[in-house]
Amino acid sequence: MSRTESVDVVVVGGGPAGATAGSLLAKAGHTVLILERETFPRYHIGESMVSGMAPLMEELGLVEELDARFRPKSGITLRWGRDPEPWRSDFSAAFSATGSHFTHAWHVTRSEFDELMLDNARKLGAMVHEAAQVTKVLQDETGRVTGVAYTQDGETHQVTARFVVDASGQGRLLTRQLTETSWQEDLRNVAVWTYFDSYTPIEDKDDILVEAIQGGGWVWGIPLSETKLSMGYVLPAEMLAEQTRGGRTQRDVFLDCLKDSHVAKKMVDVAALGALSTTRDWSHVCDTFHGPGWAAVGDAAAFIDPLFSSGVWLGTSGAWLAARALDAALKDEGREEQVLERFDSLYRQLFKDILAYVRFFMDPTRLREEYEERAREIGNMVTQSSRVGFVSMISGVSAVADVVDFDPMSAEEVEGVMQEWDEQAAASQEAGEGDDERSLAQEAHAS
Secondary structure, eight states: OOOEEEEEEEEEOOSHHHHHHHHHHHHTTOOEEEEOSSOSSOOOSOOBOOGGGHHHHHHTTOHHHHHHHSEEEOEEEEEOSSOSSOEEEEHHHHHHHHTOSOOOEEEOOHHHHHHHHHHHHHHTTOEEESSOEEEEEEEOTTOOEEEEEEEETTEEEEEEEEEEEEOOGGGOTTHHHHSOEEEEEEEEEEEEEEEESSOOOOSSTTSEEEEEOTTSSEEEEEEOSSSOEEEEEEEEHHHHHHHTGGGOOHHHHHHHHHHHOSSHHHHSOGGGOOOOEEEEEEEEEESOSEETTEEEOGGGTEEOOGGGSOHHHHHHHHHHHHHHHHHHHHHOGGGHHHHHHHHHHHHHHHHHHHHHHHHHHTOTTSOHHHHHHHHHHHHTTTOTTOOOHHHHHHHTGGGHHHHHTOOTTOHHHHHHHHHHHHHHHHHHHHTTOOSOHHHHHHHHHHO
16 A cells, blocks of 8 residues: 655665764654665675774674675775885874874775665665665645655555655666756766686785786775675776777776786786676765755765775765755754755865865875875865875865864854954955945845
């Protein structure tokens, strides 16, 4: 029988970003329904986390479980740039600089990790419907999003909500309809990957390996356990298409990648190469991450080439920001646009900083010192507190303070704006431009 439900927030998608938003909003006391089209556990790629996720995992109460179930990730070993030898960045160095007690991340089996996150959302009070396919976005006569329709077990249901969160991944259920998407043409890449049941670890065995391939693209090596290694090759889509013309296969291209590598080929026995999987990794960003009655997080909002394993961190960080903004809007609906605008602004800055650095790093001909210096420069863009260098940028640590301390209703921020208006008004008076600049600015802000 079809049913109609009503909740505070509907979250479309139960992956890490959706589970994060749903968990935190339920924890804050709101009624939340998460609609997931698949049935967990389900397979997913993106298995290496970054240490910038640790504060969120602590907020969700999952650190001990993650430590017990998954292999720690201590840092990243790179063979990149003009340096002929591999070089390493240790995650603990960035956290030591910030005074945090988190020193590592995790290499995870995503089917287990994602199920853990979604089950935790249930424990924190969110309702979860799996095998629930959203088919329609509901809107009122003004265009405001008011809920969704979905099918489950062959029946169609409706749920109305004060807000809908699009966490539907690259399907972009709401954002595809409600905003435009810009594609990063220089990062239209594809990934080809497989798993090895035995391997020779690199010197720092808990690190992820990231190695530039001379012919183009880069390769990852993720030690999921003592015996299982995830290895993938990321390259431009046009390059893969060109290399597979004339009867050559993706397997041939992958073997060429290993042949051209210096470190990756020493880790595995190519004779044991099994079945390959492939997906597109096309970096993109939506023109807006919010609108009347909705917000977008995760890949539904933005995606960046997985060079530094930043995808889950960016998505869950955006969800953390969105949850606090929506909590504020639910408590004071008159502030909806204000708090969602602040969420959008900070989330977009996180995306821009990572994108800028990925583009800079994609040139594999620079010196290590150049990569590190550029990371420090970009790390200062969000706030002056983000000054802990290269490893801070690639681990997400440089933005931890900005994400953790985000307050969409911050009185301190409002006071700062008022002070700026006072200074602008004083300057205007001195220039003879009248004495009502502040009132005009206040009216504009209020609107």
